[in-house]
Structures are given as C-alpha cells and as structure tokens.
Amino acid sequence: MTESLPLNLPIDLTVNGERISATVPARQHLIDFLRETLSLTGSHIGCEHGVCGACSIRVNGAVVRGCLTLAVQCDGASVDTIEGLSDSGAIADLQSAFHERNALQCGFCTPGMLATGYDIVRRLPDADEARIRRELSGNICRCTGYHAIVDAIETVAAKRGAGA
Amino acid sequence: MKPTPFGYVKAASLPQALDLLARHGEEAQILAGGQSLIPTLNMRLSAPRLLIDISGLADLSGIAVAGDILRIGALTRHAEVEKSELVARHAPLIAAAMPHVAHPAIRNRGTFGGSLALADPAAELPACCLALAATMIVQAPSGSRRIAARDFFKGLFETALEAGEVLTAIEIPIAVPGQVFAFEELARRHGDYAIVGIAATARKAADGTLSDIRLAYLNLESRPVLAGKAAAALAGTTGDAAAVTAAQDALAGEASPHADLNATPETRLHLARVLLGRAVARLIA
Ligand SMILES: Cc1cc2nc3c(=O)[nH]c(=O)nc-3n(C[C@H](O)[C@H](O)[C@H](O)COP(=O)(O)OP(=O)(O)OC[C@H]3O[C@@H](n4cnc5c(N)ncnc54)[C@H](O)[C@@H]3O)c2cc1C
Ligand code: FES
Ligand code: FES
Numbered sequence: 001m002t003e004s005l006p007l008n009l010p011i012d013l014t015v016n017g018e019r020i021s022a023t024v025p026a027r028q029h030l031i032d033f034l035r036e037t038l039s040l041t042g043s044h045i046g047c048e049h050g051v052c053g054a055c056s057i058r059v060n061g062a063v064v065r066g067c068l069t070l071a072v073q074c075d076g077a078s079v080d081t082i083e084g085l086s087d088s089g090a091i092a093d094l095q096s097a098f099h100e101r102n103a104l105q106c107g108f109c110t111p112g113m114l115a116t117g118y119d120i121v122r123r124l125p126d127a128d129e130a131r132i133r134r135e136l137s138g139n140i141c142r143c144t145g146y147h148a149i150v151d152a153i154e155t156v157a158a159k160r161g162a163g164a
Numbered sequence: 165m166k167p168t169p170f171g172y173v174k175a176a177s178l179p180q181a182l183d184l185l186a187r188h189g190e191e192a193q194i195l196a197g198g199q200s201l202i203p204t205l206n207m208r209l210s211a212p213r214l215l216i217d218i219s220g221l222a223d224l225s226g227i228a229v230a231g232d233i234l235r236i237g238a239l240t241r242h243a244e245v246e247k248s249e250l251v252a253r254h255a256p257l258i259a260a261a262m263p264h265v266a267h268p269a270i271r272n273r274g275t276f277g278g279s280l281a282l283a284d285p286a287a288e289l290p291a292c293c294l295a296l297a298a299t300m301i302v303q304a305p306s307g308s309r310r311i312a313a314r315d316f317f318k319g320l321f322e323t324a325l326e327a328g329e330v331l332t333a334i335e336i337p338i339a340v341p342g343q344v345f346a347f348e349e350l351a352r353r354h355g356d357y358a359i360v361g362i363a364a365t366a367r368k369a370a371d372g373t374l375s376d377i378r379l380a381y382l383n384l385e386s387r388p389v390l391a392g393k394a395a396a397a398l399a400g401t402t403g404d405a406a407a408v409t410a411a412q413d414a415l416a417g418e419a420s421p422h423a424d425l426n427a428t429p430e431t432r433l434h435l436a437r438v439l440l441g442r443a444v445a446r447l448i449a
Contacts, residue, residue: 005171005214026172026215027205048165049203050270062243062272068202069273072172073195073217116269137355138267 011075016084024071031055031066034081042082043111053139056112057081063119082111091118097152105143112139117153125161129154167205174217182305184216185328192216194330196239199274200282224332229254234336238277245276254338257296257363260347261288267355277331283323286357290317291382293334294390295363301333320386344368346446348439358383359426360435364443372402384436386422393418394440403448412437
C-alpha cells in the first residue's frame with residue numbers, strides 16, 4: 001500500500017484556558033507537544049511508557065498519562081497542565097500542604113503528584129489513607145517514601161471536605 | 165522513547181475503520197485507549213504505518229442491560245465500567261476486578277475491549293469474561309460474528325480476532341439470585357499486572373452447597389484458563405476446609421503454570437492454590 005498517509009495533522013485545543021491551533025506530527029505525545037511546542041515544561045517525562053506518572057496532566061477534567069496520549073488525539077480537548085492549575089490557584093492549598101509536610105525533595109515527581117492529588121481531593125473528599133495510597137499507586141517518587149505526600153493530600157481532602 | 169513516524173486517521177464510522185483496516189492490512193493498527201499500544205510504539209516493539217483511531221465511535225461505547233444480558237461496548241473506558249451501577253449490580257465480578265486494572269490515570273483512557281483484544285495473560289478482564297461465560301461481538305467488513313470467551317483467548321497476546329476485524333461489544337449474562345463471586349490477585353504494587361489471579365463464580369444454595377462453579381485463572385498459564393477439575397472438587401460441597409484442600413490438589417493436577425520474570429511455575433502454582441482458598445472463603449462468606 002503506497003497510498004500517502006497524513007503524518008502531520010492540524011489540531012485545535014484549549015490549553016490552560018487558551019485556544020491553540022497547531023499542526024502536529026501524528027506520533028507526537030501530548031506531553032512533548034506541551035513541553036516542546038508550547039514550552040510548558042512544568043509536567044515532566046520519566047519512563048515514557050506509563051509506569052511512573054511524572055507526566056500526569058488533565059484532559060477534559062480527567063487525569064491521564066501525557067506519554068500515552070498523542071497530541072493529535074486531543075483535537076477539541078481541554079487540557080490543564082500543572083502551570084494552569086498553579087496559576088489559577090486551584091491547587092494552592094495542596095501546594096502549601098506539600099511544602100509544610102516536606103512532601104517533595106528533588107521535585108521530579110511533584111507535578112504529577114499534584115495533578116493526581118488534585119484529582120483525589122476533588123473526586124474523593126472522604127478518601128482515607130488506604131484509598132489515597134491506592135489512587136496514588138501509579139505515581140512513583142524516588143525520594144520521599146510517600147508518607148508525607150499521602151499526609152498532605154489527606155489533610156487537604158479533609159479541609160476541603162469540611163469547607164464544602 | 166519516541167515512536168517511529170506513522171499516519172493517523174480518526175475514524176468517523178465503523179465501516180470507515182473496517183475499510184481502512186482492509187486496505188492497509190498489517191501496516192495498520194487499531195488505536196482504542198492507547199494504554200497498551202502506545203507503550204509498545206514508544207519502545208518500538210511495533211511500528212505500524214497507520215493508526216486508525218476508533219475512540220470517537222460512540223456506538224461502540226456504553227453500558228446497557230437488555231433482558232438477561234449486560235452489554236458493554238468495546239470502547240467503554242475502564243473508569244466508566246468501574247463506576248457503573250449496572251456493572252456493580254449485574255456483573256459484580258467485574259466491579260471487583262476493576263480497581264486492580266492498572267492505575268486510575270490509565271483507567272481514564274484504557275478501554276474494556278482494548279484489554280480483551282490485547283489478551284495480556286496477566287490482565288484481569290479476560291479472566292473475568294471467561295468466568296462469566298461472556299460473548300465477544302466482532303465485526304468484519306463481511307458481517308458480524310459472536311465468539312464465546314472460551315474460544316476467544318487463544319494464547320499469549322493471541323485471540324480469535326482475525327485481520328481486519330474489530331471487537332465491538334461484550335455480552336455478559338447478568339448475575340442470578342444465589343450467584344456469588346470472588347476476585348483475588350497478587351501483584352507487587354497495587355495496579356500492576358498480577359503475578360497470578362483468580363476470577364470465580366458459583367451458585368450457593370440456601371444450605372450453603374456450591375454448584376455451577378467456574379474458576380478462571382489469570383497469568384497461571386499464557387492465557388486465561390478455567391480450572392475445571394478444581395471446580396468439580398468443590399461442587400456439591402459447602403466449600404469447607406476438606407473441599408478446599410481437594411480442590412487445591414485437583415488444581416495442581418490440571419494446571420500447567422508458565423514462567424516469567426516474576427515467578428517460576430512452582431511459585432505460581434503455590435500462589436494459585438493460596439488464591440483458590442481465599443476465593444472460596446469469599447464465595448461462602
Ligand atoms: C503502567 C500500566 C499498567 C497496566 N496495568 C494493567 C493491569 O494491571 N491490568 C490490565 O488488565 N491492564 C493493565 N494495563 C493495560 C490497560 O488496561 C490497557 O488499557 C488495556 O490493556 C488496553 O486497552 P486500550 O483501550 O488502551 O487498548 P489499545 O492500547 O488502544 O490497544 C491494545 C491492542 O488491542 C487492539 N484493539 C484495541 N481495541 C480493539 C478493538 N475494539 N477491536 C480490535 N482490536 C482492538 C489494538 O490494535 C492494540 O493492538 C496497564 C497499562 C499500563 C501502561
Ligand atoms: S513518563 Fe508518562 S508515566 Fe512515566
Ligand atoms: S521528590 Fe524526588 S521523585 Fe518525588
């Protein structure tokens with residue numbers, strides 16, 4: 001079959017509230033489009049096969065792996081990166097809880113932890129420690145030993161639950 | 165790593181997807197949730213020239229009950245199955261297995277049908293479908309056909325799907341009164357693929373007697389298997405300690421455990437026996 005196939009395709013999407021139009025190689029991962037084309041380098045790339053969670057971002061309100069999503073699949077989607085979540089103040093309480101609890105050391109996993117943590121506190125305000133650990137199972141941290149991260153998320157979940 | 169370059173078409177209809185598959189043959193691959201395909205592309209274990217993205221085909225997604233059948237569209241995402249009340253009520257075995265299928269972010273994109281079409285020996289859903297005697301609905305350009313779960317899973321990453329076919333839906337007989345279920349697995353980390361696991365169902369009479377027992381193992385062999393002799397050893401008993409021991413011994417006689425990086429055949433068989441005990445404890449609870 002020598003029929004020519006489209007290797008580059010146009011996409012329109014919303015990133016952190018801003019409309020973006022671009023032409024992307026079909027093989028480009030969403031995380032690379034965000035980091036390299038849009039210079040949104042806050043979300044990281046670790047394993048590139050779905051295991052570590054460093055690339056966790058929100059697409060249409062759900063946390064996904066940026067390394068297992070193609071940019072071209074996000075035509076029409078609304079994407080929130082760690083920059084957007086941070087600038088809007090949506091995760092300010094989580095960020096200060098991480099800071100207070102020493103829930104980060106090198107910081108490599110932190111953008112993914114915050115994106116996942118934000119999802120947990122929104123979706124599961126009553127989550128206990130065991131549930132938080134299960135929800136975080138797909139995010140690897142090589143530094144902290146997890147306790148501080150779990151504590152920080154649990155504290156924010158409880159505060160948000162009480163405030164609601 | 166990055167995949168080799170490929171073309172991409174977002175299919176607007178099932179006939180279009182089937183037509184593209186027919187025209188591009190082995191050079192094309194179906195893209196559903198991408199949660200298994202994209203890792204293999206990233207690692208360059210496969211290098212298709214064309215991805216046919218079927219994720220926009222709304223007809224292939226959704227969960228419904230008609231009569232005594234629960235129908236799950238192939239493109240229904242794991243996360244949707246996980247929170248479905250219909251699944252919880254009519255297929256509690258699948259609801260119990262769902263939290264073990266990968267991690268939440270992967271369940272947000274991975275699809276029910278993708279997991280079955282892939283047929284990873286360590287995947288939970290193929291074993292559940294085997295235990296529940298599900299039927300796969302498959303579409304080819306020439307028409308559709310139905311394949312029983314026990315004929316669908318052929319081997320390591322191998323199914324009865326033929327080139328050019330798309331899995332469109334899965335039909336599962338709904339739970340009947342007195343039917344009980346158990347799902348158990350052992351994994352190194354929650355959400356990882358299981359070292360070994362069991363999906364079990366039985367009918368429990370008022371006096372506790374078990375019948376219609378189906379014990380499907382995942383990752384015991386290179387495809388999901390029913391432990392028929394172990395089930396026979398439990399039938400007609402109340403799942404008491406002696407019956408469990410007899411079933412565990414029967415399992416040892418019938419299983420041909422495979423080896424992988426996680427476990428030798430001996431370890432696997434040992435773990436499978438342990439899980440059998442746990443599953444029966446759940447069935448009779
Ligand atoms: C880190 C990680 C951990 C995981 N852990 C688990 C786990 O513990 N248990 C588990 O079960 N899974 C696990 N998965 C896999 C996940 O569940 C996948 O979502 C699933 O296996 C494949 O579904 P998909 O929709 O993403 O399929 P895709 O990746 O899009 O496709 C997989 C294959 O199936 C074919 N295909 C897909 N849909 C169809 C269809 N409708 N008709 C015909 N062919 C089709 C594709 O062409 C491809 O070859 C894990 C994945 C990752 C990255
Ligand atoms: S980089 Fe995406 S999960 Fe590791
Ligand atoms: S803080 Fe270093 S990896 Fe988590």
